[in-house]
Amino acid sequence: MHRTITGFSNPTVKFLRSLREKKHRKQEKRFLAEGLRLLTDARESGRLPEMLAMATKREAHPLLDALIADVTAAGGEVLEMDEEILTKVTGKDNPQAVAGVFAEFDTGLENLDRSKAPIWLVAQALRDPGNLGTMLRTGDAVGAGGLILIDDCADPFSVEAVRASMGAVFTQSIAQARWEDFIGWLRAGDGQLVAASLRDSTDYRTAPYASPCFLMVGNESRGLPAEYEDACDLRVTMPMLGRADSLNAAVAGAVLAYEALAHLRWKP
Template identity: 75%
Template sequence: MTRRRITGFSNPSVKAIRALREKKHRRREGRFLAEGLRLLTDARENGRLPETLVLSDARDPHPLLAALEAAVTEAGGEVLETTPDILSKITGKANPQAVAGVFTEFDTSLERVDRSRAPIWLVAQALRDPGNLGTMLRTGDAVGAGGLILIDDCADPFGVETVRASMGAIFTQQLAQASWPEFLEWLRAGAGEQGGQLVAASLRDARPYRGAPYAAPCFVMVGNESQGLPDAYEAACDLRVTMPMKGRADSLNAAVAAAVLAYEVLATLDA
């Protein structure tokens, strides 16, 4: 396998890849950065290969790493080898993993979503924390959701922090982005009476989340971390449920609430 070795911090490839840590460069290039053998293996197993694979020259041999390099090479991708210090500069981590990759951003148009492919979908409205967004992707993978639909102005799903927090689920979950009017029109235009049941954790005319009449395909929606869902969004939901708060806290973290609710939906639909 042919690798190109890079030894200088000022190398144009290093600068270009490092720039993908910033949103404006990701948007301009339509590419994003992911690191770690587990994440890149998940990507490969789901049919996504990096355009550029960056390897540490201090890496230990591993069959999954060899398989990844072979797949990238066969697909005509670029393989770079560099030092841990330069890899650290690229990823922004003091102790970088042995491998990183540059991927083309996915098509996140709502029209690509096939709601019939899974009984559960997660929806996030104006979620601003990359860690929460990544956690919701990871939760979606865990419960067998079809994917995550981002409504309005959410954190960048292709940001380094989001990709890292997703633990590889960025490659297993379908991702879509839309405005609220676009999403609601799409949801209500689906086959059947409504095309999908929209469910939100709420205090507005809500019923206990356990034992609620969930129906597939069920779209579990959470709102902004500090403000929650706008009133109009809650009012448009088919079902509003509440979770008991037995301590001093008056709410759950948005991603945690989505996970609790998604598992209850899963239990109901599997029953």
């Protein structure tokens, strides 16, 4: 279905705006993604928006035409609106010309196939949606299986996290679990749990990484709880040669992921 929206008070506009808030996303089990590149990544990953919102005055693009055709063929809704209304929807003064509404994915641990990739990223109590999105993007870059979020993390389906992921929210598996459920699941099969830590740790360049390798970083300000570190198979540290005593959580995850990739990729 294709229709044009002309008023700010339209119920559909209110629905779209509500998805910027976590409580409404959880209630509707839907989330918002913005930008043609990101929506194209979703389409190429086999995920189509249920609803496509576009600025009435927009530049023609073959990827947008393909997206519109696929959404229409799948029974989705295509909406056109003035840029001012789209600004209200996205919360950005300069919105990109297209946004989509997607059904949230099932984030249960039982959906993960640990054998599909040599590296997995794990984040505990990660609070910044930008860091979360960056970790998804890193996971995509290193060919990780996905990102497992432990305990109370930022919402992976927030507008900020989805935007920061640069489309990786659609290419990476995402799971959410409490620590006790995660460690039980992990120990029920193969998997080396590696923590970024300063305590009794090995230099990250010489550590004996093993596949499937689960690389875990902790909260931005507190790091990992001691009992979580104790449960790991390996603790690694990165040298800090300046005044800073730690790296940003997402940066630390990226450094570890590429080092583990180098070891596992060329391991005899």
